[in-house]
Amino acid sequence: VAPEETQQDGNVKEIEQSVEQLQNDLQAALTALADANDKMLRTRAEAENMRRRATLDIENAHKYSIEKLARELVHVVDSLEKGLEVATDSEQQQVAAMREGIELTHKLLLATLEKFHIHQVSPLGAMFDPKQHEALTTQETSDDEPNTVLTVVQKGFVIHDRVLRPARVIVAKAPG
DSSP states (O other): OOHHHHHHHHHHHHHHHHHHHHHHHHHHHHHHHHHHHHHHHHHHHHHHHHHHHHHHHHHHHHHHTTTTHHHHHHHHHHHHHHHHHHHOOOOOOOHHHHHHHHHHHHHHHHHHHTTTTTTEEETTBBOTTTTEEEEEEEESSEEEESSBBBEEOOEEEETEEEEEEEEEEEEOOOOO
């Protein structure tokens, strides 16, 4: 074998080894690129999910920001309604004037609550809904369908679509 052929064989082997090394390096770089691309896509998706959650949290904070105030105001409505009930029992002129004032105040307060999307719920005659009503007791009756609201002890309130306070009710049940 001539020395030139040996040298050429050696060069070919070196070139093949270099090509093989370059192919291995290329494969490693492609794998690293795929991993980095995957991490980038996951990070982008996570950031988008966080942005959506933050937007939803902000919307809920705006929508329900007056909830504490509303909880307190519904007690005022209750007191006014009790005053209206008492005023109905008396026939004196002073009581009539007081009743008229209480009625106007009551209407004004309810109108104010409505402006803030707080609505009063009086489910008399409706089917009992445990999501919106609180059953204080049941009462046997053959006049009304079972699971209907017979008496509203205390009206409920909702703010937008969330129950602020459930209506407290007495529910019909079948006799026997």
